[in-house]
Amino acid sequence: MPILVIAEHDNKTLHPASLHAITAAGELGGEIHVLVAGNGASAVCEQAAKASGVAKILHSDAPHYAYPLAENIALLIASIGKNYSHILATATTTGKDILPRVAAMLDVSQVSDVTKIISADTFVHPIYAGNIIETTQNTDEIKILTIRQTAFSAASSLFPPPVNGGRSGGGGVAIENIEPLAASGLSEFVELQENKTERPELTNARIIVSGGRGMGSPENYKQLEKLADLLHAGLGASRAAVDAGYAPNDHQVGQTGKIVAPELYIAVGISGAIQHQAGMKDSKVIVAINKDENAPIFDIADYGLVAQWQDVLPELETLLAK
Amino acid sequence: MKILVPIKRVVDYNVRVRAKADGSGVEIAGVKMSINPFDEIAVEEAVRLKEKGIASEVVVVTIGQDVAQDVLRTALAIGADRAILVSMDSEIQPLSAAKIIKKIVEQEKPDLVITGKQTIDDESNQVGQMLAAMLGWGQGTFASKLVVENNSAIVTREIDGGHVMVKLPLPAVVTTDLRLNEPRYASLPNIMKARSKPLTKINISDLGVDITPRLKHLKYEDPKKRTGGGKVANVAELAEKIKGVIG
Numbered sequence: 170m171p172i173l174v175i176a177e178h179d180n181k182t183l184h185p186a187s188l189h190a191i192t193a194a195g196e197l198g199g200e201i202h203v204l205v206a207g208n209g210a211s212a213v214c215e216q217a218a219k220a221s222g223v224a225k226i227l228h229s230d231a232p233h234y235a236y237p238l239a240e241n242i243a244l245l246i247a248s249i250g251k252n253y254s255h256i257l258a259t260a261t262t263t264g265k266d267i268l269p270r271v272a273a274m275l276d277v278s279q280v281s282d283v284t285k286i287i288s289a290d291t292f293v294h295p296i297y298a299g300n301i302i303e304t305t306q307n308t309d310e311i312k313i314l315t316i317r318q319t320a321f322s323a324a325s326s327l328f329p330p331p332v333n334g335g336r337s338g339g340g341g342v343a344i345e346n347i348e349p350l351a352a353s354g355l356s357e358f359v360e361l362q363e364n365k366t367e368r369p370e371l372t373n374a375r376i377i378v379s380g381g382r383g384m385g386s387p388e389n390y391k392q393l394e395k396l397a398d399l400l401h402a403g404l405g406a407s408r409a410a411v412d413a414g415y416a417p418n419d420h421q422v423g424q425t426g427k428i429v430a431p432e433l434y435i436a437v438g439i440s441g442a443i444q445h446q447a448g449m450k451d452s453k454v455i456v457a458i459n460k461d462e463n464a465p466i467f468d469i470a471d472y473g474l475v476a477q478w479q480d481v482l483p484e485l486e487t488l489l490a491k
Numbered sequence: 492m493k494i495l496v497p498i499k500r501v502v503d504y505n506v507r508v509r510a511k512a513d514g515s516g517v518e519i520a521g522v523k524m525s526i527n528p529f530d531e532i533a534v535e536e537a538v539r540l541k542e543k544g545i546a547s548e549v550v551v552v553t554i555g556q557d558v559a560q561d562v563l564r565t566a567l568a569i570g571a572d573r574a575i576l577v578s579m580d581s582e583i584q585p586l587s588a589a590k591i592i593k594k595i596v597e598q599e600k601p602d603l604v605i606t607g608k609q610t611i612d613d614e615s616n617q618v619g620q621m622l623a624a625m626l627g628w629g630q631g632t633f634a635s636k637l638v639v640e641n642n643s644a645i646v647t648r649e650i651d652g653g654h655v656m657v658k659l660p661l662p663a664v665v666t667t668d669l670r671l672n673e674p675r676y677a678s679l680p681n682i683m684k685a686r687s688k689p690l691t692k693i694n695i696s697d698l699g700v701d702i703t704p705r706l707k708h709l710k711y712e713d714p715k716k717r718t719g720g721g722k723v724a725n726v727a728e729l730a731e732k733i734k735g736v737i738g
Binding site: 236238239240243261262263265266267268269270271272273274276277278279280281282291295296297298299300301302303304305306307308309353354355356357358359360361362363364372376400408411412417418419424425427432433435443444450453454455456458467468469470471472473474475476480481484485488489 | 502504505507508509510517529584585586589608609611612613614615616617618619620621622623624625627628629630631632633635645648649650651652653654655656657658659660663668669670705706707708709710711712713714717719720721722723725726727729730732733734736737
């Protein structure tokens with residue numbers, strides 16, 4: 170049976186997060202179909218069709234799919250779910266919102282935040298803030314999985330763009346229209362408040378500069394922007410910094426925020442609670458700057474510097490700019 | 492308006508658990524247990540709605556052994572009116588939990604269910620969404636703001652790129668994110684008062700719910716330990732190390 174991957178997008182661009190779920194689907198063995206439910210999202214279909222391993226795109230177009238309200242999208246997925254052995258989405262806030270609803274509609278269970286696929290029915294995922302790694306076997310007919318983005322690479326785009334503007338992706342991937350279902354009437358989109366940024370998105374960033382409560386104020390937190398710009402880094406924060414209003418909520422790295430694994434994570438004024446570590450301890454190299462030499466962040470840091478951040482940042486920026 | 496708040500007793504957030512040596516489970520014997528922090532936020536939100544005169548009754552429910560009564564008492568001390576314990580000895584998986592709570596919803600007929608977006612033990616982040624689907628209700632997950640008016644819930648949801656606001660006709664399910672509120676510390680008089688608030692026990696077998704586990708737990712392990720602890724002496728050395736990494 171084929172495998173269904175739910176594409177995340179803004180009707181114009183396929184969210185790179187979805188490419189990681191496509192890679193995970195490829196490890197399960199089976200034809201990969203990608204569902205694009207949207208409003209005027211043809212471009213997204215074409216992008217998804219170019220992703221390595223994708224066999225077919227299912228496109229459903231309706232005004233009430235413009236924003237992925239779980240109530241509407243889950244209805245659509247559940248209506249075709251029985252044709253699939255697995256249904257996957259990346260564990261973004263959208264994937265986490267929609268897939269459990271699908272699972273309940275199909276009366277099957279879900280394994281959340283999968284980091285490794287052992288076989289078609291056995292999966293590894295972290296629990297207890299990453300302090301326990303569980304291997305679990307899903308005995309249901311249809312296996313529903315959310316995929317931890319950082320644990321799987323992004324599927325590459327193997328195929329060239331379509332030549333004649335025809336309604337197909339590259340490499341002969343078919344784009345099939347599926348009839349939208351009526352809106353559920355259970356929820357209504359009111360408004361989207363996006364935090365616009367030119368910086369790399371945290372879950373994709375090669376380098377992240379992250380600030381904690383130790384920054385002391387929103388103005389001080391802003392000083393991290395200079396270092397982030399210098400390194401072309403994403404800007405993150407601990408929960409404490411977000412709670413204190415230094416940083417917007419979508420900057421939060423941790424158990425209940427974003428899970429990141431960049432090549433370099435620079436933690437400034439972050440003590441390193443278990444919950445924060447759960448979101449960043451898979452980073453390749455961790456740098457910690459903290460005035461408290463007993464801060465737990467130093468236990469996992471490759472390069473720790475015990476110092477006030479105020480005494481470090483200006484000199485560090487100068488040295489790195491050279 | 493009645494609000495139902497499903498809560499769970501979990502290992503306290505300050506405890507760093509380990510896997511059992513034989514990989515058969517998680518070592519939680521003798522470990523401090525608490526109300527799941529997201530569920531505590533849910534109780535607080537429901538109680539605030541009652542204090543504002545929007546809700547008339549707040550009922551909390553949990554599934555578990557008799558010891559789980561302690562988190563129900565915690566919720567009653569925050570200000571919930573009464574509690575239900577669904578007695579069950581075995582492990583409870585998210586799909587079954589949602590089915591059990593659905594039965595309680597059918598008995599209690601709340602206008603709104605508020606619960607935590609996830610528990611901090613299995614971290615599945617599923618029960619609220621599953622419950623909403625089973626009831627055929629709308630869902631406002633990861634709420635950082637909740638306004639109840641004109642028979643609707645207007646929910647501001649924390650999402651990856653910012654916030655989104657949705658409007659749900661009641662009844663509906665709302666799941667809480669961290670910044671919805673800061674739960675109060677229960678005062679001593681309220682803790683005392685909570686002891687005499689009604690707590691009903693329901694046996695799981697009386698609910699007629701299929702709770703056959705669908706997920707088999709094969710193995711629990713500790714994560715690979717990260718070897719940290721490296722220090723540099725000064726900023727110049729740190730800059731060299733960073734340059735070495737970024738090339």
